[in-house]
Amino acid sequence: MFKIIKKDAITKARAGIIETPHGIIETPAYAIVGTHGQIKCLPPSRIPETKTNLVMANTYHLWQDFKDPKGEIANLPKIQKLFGENMPTITDSGGFQVFSHGFGREHGVGKLSNFFPADQAKVRPLTDKGRTLEFRPDKNLVKITEEGAFFQDQFLGPALSIQIQEKLGADLILAFDECTSPHHDYEYTKAAMERTHRWARICLQTHTRKDQILYGIVQGGEFKDLREESAKFINSLPFGGIAIGGSLGRSRSGMFDVLRWAISHLDESRPRHFLGIGKIDDIFESVELGIDTFDCVIPTREARHGRIYTKKGHLDITKGKFQDDQSKLEQDCQCTTCDVVSKAELHRLFKSKDLLAGENATVHNVYFFNNLMTETREAIKNDRLPELKKEYLQPFRGEN
Ligand SMILES: [Zn+2]
DSSP states (O other): OEEEEEEOSSSSOEEEEEEETTEEEEESEEEEEOTTSSOTTOOGGGGGGGTOOOEEEOHHHHHHHHSOTTOOOTTOOOHHHHHTSOOOEEEOOSHHHHHIIIIIHHHTOGGGOOOOOHHHHHHSOOEETTEEOOOOOOTTSOEEOSSOEEETTEEEOHHHHHHHHHHHTOSEEEOOOOOOOTTSOHHHHHHHHHHHHHHHHHHHHHOOOTTSEEEEEEOOTTOHHHHHHHHHHHHHSOOSEEEEOSOOOSSHHHHHHHHHHHHTTSOTTSOEEETTOOOHHHHHHHHHHTOOEEEESHHHHHHHTTEEEETTEEEETTSGGGTTOOSBSSTTOOSHHHHHOBHHHHHHHHHTTOHHHHHHHHHHHHHHHHHHHHHHHHHHHTTOHHHHHHHHHHHHTTTO
16 A cells, blocks of 8 residues: 655656555665575664564575475575565566576676567567677577566566565565666567566466555666557556666756656556666666656675765775774764774774674664665654755765
């Protein structure tokens, strides 16, 4: 159940709540990622110290971790047990990781990585800016059919993805979609989008748990007419929420065009998730366009490398200049790391490769991002989102 509490006066931002059996998600919210059902360097007992409102795990990894040798999913654990806390959870469909096994990895597409079905490539070479990309048939490549994706002697499709996600029992779950890469042309992106639409219906038909909110996913790559068509179609189906996924174009501004095209065709009453986005400036831009939740590994991954977020910018705590600096990581931070660990102490922990280095840094960074979301929600409620955005973006300009 999603309720909008306050709409921003100038932008399309909204503050709201998503009610789940495991608590209320206040939105806009940042899903902290724990790929295998555990947030790296953050023991479950310390999660409550970080104001975490929503945690995300990856269906593909949990499926691989816990299915039995015959591939049966009967023994998959409840996701709430893994995170060790009674808090709202979200799982992705597993599609993204499956498709990453294929094409994207071979051609270095990176995070928006994708697959390429072997038989398609043979009949229609893929081109990138006039250059034909080499296609190397390999057993790791993913083969897409109407049923789903075949890879490494395994199969994942829309019905199975939903069955796995019902077993894991997250509060928010995602439909199985076919991600496309920025290298895919219009023709292929359209075919993949249409397949995603057919899979969307299968996901809805398969889904039985009324206590979960199933999100449909808008695809269509960087093409305006496809994004609009996909948004209209997914919006017409009885999904509980809508996510924007897939290739978001080749540039940051292109990414927000994609978001704008899609959101303009979504009704206001359902929560919207933006997949894999979470830099500070991207958070503000997305919230202003009407996104309610997103997920990203930035807070946790950067923490493990000693990159500390503060309102004045980043600190690379491993640098020698912090060796004797007894001040707090951030002066007015209320997190439990800042209560007890100075810059000098955290520097020393990183230098000695102490396990508490990553843990303390993760508590602080996760708290920082969750606190940013608290302030964002308050700013929407008080019509001061532009001021907050300015405060945060000034120190991070060009480097976040
Ligand atoms: Zn702190």
